[in-house]
Each structure stands twice: as C-alpha cells, then as structure tokens.
Amino acid sequence: MDAMVQTDYTAHLDAKNRLTIRGAKYVYYQVKEYANGCILLEPRELVRPKEISQRTLKMMDEAVANLKQGKASAPLDLSEF
Structure with missing residues (x-):
C-alpha cells in the first residue's frame, strides 16, 4: 500500500x-468524473462559510x-460591557 493511502479496498x-x-468522514462530497476513468x-459543506442568508439580508x-x-x-447603554 502507498504511504499516502489510508484505506484501500474494492467497492x-x-x-x-x-x-x-x-x-x-463527511456526509456530502463533490464528485468529479474524468474521461480517463x-x-x-472532495468533501463539501452545504452552507458556504461567511455568507449571509437571504432571510438575514x-x-x-x-x-x-x-x-x-x-x-x-x-x-442602549453598553458602557458596562
């Protein structure tokens, strides 16, 4: 097994x-299929970080x-904070 490979199995x-x-380790993945097979x-999160939702806007x-x-x-008086 290659030193960089953590798991190796046939699916x-x-x-x-x-x-x-x-x-x-993740629930969602972006899948890219190439012509060479x-x-x-790539692991994905459904919520983009640092993006404000339409509801909040x-x-x-x-x-x-x-x-x-x-x-x-x-x-409001916030001086005590």
Missing part, C-alpha cells in the same frame, strides 16, 4: 447504483427601513 455499485464509502471526491433591510422611518428604540 461495487449496489442494486440501486449506489457506491458506499466505508468510514466516510478517474473519480475525485431581508431582516437587515427591514431594520434599516424602520430606522429611516423613525421606528427605533432608545439607544
């Missing part, structure tokens, strides 16, 4: 054409609109 497709990855699996827009209309509470 096959099941009756529903699924391939099982033994001991998978190589398949590359909508809430921020509403808050700014309320502020411009004068719908705001009195300033």
